Amino acid sequence: MAIATINPFTGKTEQEFEAHSEAEVEQRIAAAQAAFETLRDTTFAQRAEWMRAAAQLMEDDIETLARIITIEMGRPIVGARAEVLKSAKGLRYYADMAEEFLSAEHLTDPSVVGATQAGTRYAPIGIVLAVMPWNYPFWQVLRFAGPALMAGNTGLLKHASNVPQAAIYLDTLFERAGFPVGAFHSLLIPASRVEKVLRDSRVKAATLTGSEPAGRSLAAIAGSEVKHVVLELGGSDPFIVMPSADVERAATVAVTARNQNNGQSCIAAKRFIVHADVYDEFTRLFAEKVAALSVGDPLDESTDVGPIATESGRDELAEQVADAVSHGATVLAGGSAPDRDGWFYTPTVLAGITPAMRLHLEEAFGPVATVYRVDSREEAIRVANGTTFGLSSAVWSTDADEQDWFVRHLDAGAVFINGMTASYPELPFGGVKDSGVGRELAAVGIREFCNLQTVWKA
Numbered sequence: 473m474a475i476a477t478i479n480p481f482t483g484k485t486e487q488e489f490e491a492h493s494e495a496e497v498e499q500r501i502a503a504a505q506a507a508f509e510t511l512r513d514t515t516f517a518q519r520a521e522w523m524r525a526a527a528q529l530m531e532d533d534i535e536t537l538a539r540i541i542t543i544e545m546g547r548p549i550v551g552a553r554a555e556v557l558k559s560a561k562g563l564r565y566y567a568d569m570a571e572e573f574l575s576a577e578h579l580t581d582p583s584v585v586g587a588t589q590a591g592t593r594y595a596p597i598g599i600v601l602a603v604m605p606w607n608y609p610f611w612q613v614l615r616f617a618g619p620a621l622m623a624g625n626t627g628l629l630k631h632a633s634n635v636p637q638a639a640i641y642l643d644t645l646f647e648r649a650g651f652p653v654g655a656f657h658s659l660l661i662p663a664s665r666v667e668k669v670l671r672d673s674r675v676k677a678a679t680l681t682g683s684e685p686a687g688r689s690l691a692a693i694a695g696s697e698v699k700h701v702v703l704e705l706g707g708s709d710p711f712i713v714m715p716s717a718d719v720e721r722a723a724t725v726a727v728t729a730r731n732q733n734n735g736q737s738c739i740a741a742k743r744f745i746v747h748a749d750v751y752d753e754f755t756r757l758f759a760e761k762v763a764a765l766s767v768g769d770p771l772d773e774s775t776d777v778g779p780i781a782t783e784s785g786r787d788e789l790a791e792q793v794a795d796a797v798s799h800g801a802t803v804l805a806g807g808s809a810p811d812r813d814g815w816f817y818t819p820t821v822l823a824g825i826t827p828a829m830r831l832h833l834e835e836a837f838g839p840v841a842t843v844y845r846v847d848s849r850e851e852a853i854r855v856a857n858g859t860t861f862g863l864s865s866a867v868w869s870t871d872a873d874e875q876d877w878f879v880r881h882l883d884a885g886a887v888f889i890n891g892m893t894a895s896y897p898e899l900p901f902g903g904v905k906d907s908g909v910g911r912e913l914a915a916v917g918i919r920e921f922c923n924l925q926t927v928w929k930a
């Protein structure tokens with residue numbers, strides 16, 4: 473894939489970028505290694521000061537950054553601004569919390585291990601490679617970079633090829649904020665050149681957010697090098713609505729949960745599993761509200777849903793819907809690509825999904841919702857857990873026992889009750905099954921790329 477900004481609203485290439493040469497990549501790895509030797513000896517207070525400066529730079533640059541998001545991947549501008557602010561907030565969170573999360577622990581009675589003092593500390597490990605997707609081009613990267621740098625590690629970013637302007641901004645952000653030169657850099661390289669970087673002995677670990685094939689490939693290489701990985705992969709999250717739910721509210725939230733960021737979120741609710749007692753009411757409200765979304769220019773402040781980020785992504789979505797319809801699915805809203813420039817797909821609701829349809833098991837990465845009618849909570853769980861994914865989930869029920877029952881039975885990295893899944897710096901984020909391994913965010917996220925070092929003193 474060419475490294476280029478191609479505006480999904482027009483389909484036109486705005487700017488192309490040369491990939492870094494082998495010599496440029498080597499220079500960045502060497503700089504990251506040199507920066508690590510400096511960074512590991514800095515204090516939390518010093519790193520926190522630089523991290524807050526990075527957050528401030530992003531806030532100051534909000535209009536430029538929001539425009540980059542919208543032009544490169546099509547997110548409506550209001551959401552793009554929110555992403556910039558959320559990224560800055562994430563950086564400040566780790567500036568505030570890193571020292572507490574990584575504080576040393578001591579045995580209260582070290583004599584049981586024959587020591588005068590014994591315990592653990594979290595030490596940085598060195599260079600971490602981050603392979604990142606285009607769908608939240610700043611937030612996905614910064615929720616890695618914030619904790620990594622606060623822990624004393626350095627980072628190399630291989631960003632998605634369709635968001636090079638985001639990658640170029642991030643290339644200098646931390647240096648501008650005061651971090652040692654080389655502490656964080658972008659590598660403008662295609663996916664085919666990730667393997668060589670990952671096999672470099674100076675690169676100690678990797679994190680990838682993206683598709684399952686990319687995750688499997690990276691993990692196989694890391695495995696052969698005995699390097700730690702964190703993988704945040706796809707999802708097809710269930711959104712379960714039970715009879716006791718506030719159905720009107722559930723339908724309203726369902727529209728956002730499915731269609732925000734033009735439906736291209738790993739943690740979007742994708743499968744709506746609705747009890748028969750409230751199925752007709754929910755599907756009517758949901759389809760009406762989806763049909764009322766304004767689809768258009770993502771730079772227009774009133775647009776709810778913009779274009780799909782890539783032409784191939786739009787085509788894939790259209791094929792998935794066509795396949796479902798050809799196997800008997802009912803279209804409750806949308807169901808086609810509008811006849812206009814840009815890579816649009818009309819927000820869609822499909823019912824009558826069967827195992828014969830691709831959408832039954834595949835992730836729909838765009839504004840396409842599938843609805844299932846179920847007769848019991850047991851059937852709801854069978855449908856919810858019936859894919860290879862296990863990222864997050866949502867349950868709408870006001871019955872406390874039922875809520876607990878769903879929390880216990882859902883095979884997912886998270887369960888949100890009477891609300892939609894979202895990522896928060898304060899809460900761990902990650903999946904089970906083919907949705908990934910490891911966790912980002914919160915205390916566990918910063919510890920992923922640390923050496924939990926045992927220290928024993930005679």
Ligand code: NAP
Pocket residue numbers: 473603604605606607612630631632633634661662663664666681682683684685686687689690703704705706707737738739835837863903907908
């Ligand atoms: P993708 O093709 O896997 O791309 C993601 C990143 O991986 C890009 O930087 C890409 O580079 C790189 N890449 C692709 N193939 C690779 C390989 N074989 N080896 C190394 N790197 C490789 O993902 P996408 O389809 O654009 O993104 C959407 C997917 O990401 C969806 O499945 C979504 O659910 C998932 N996602 C998950 C999370 C989460 O936190 N769980 C968050 C967001 C998105 P190029 O661009 O150069 O190909």
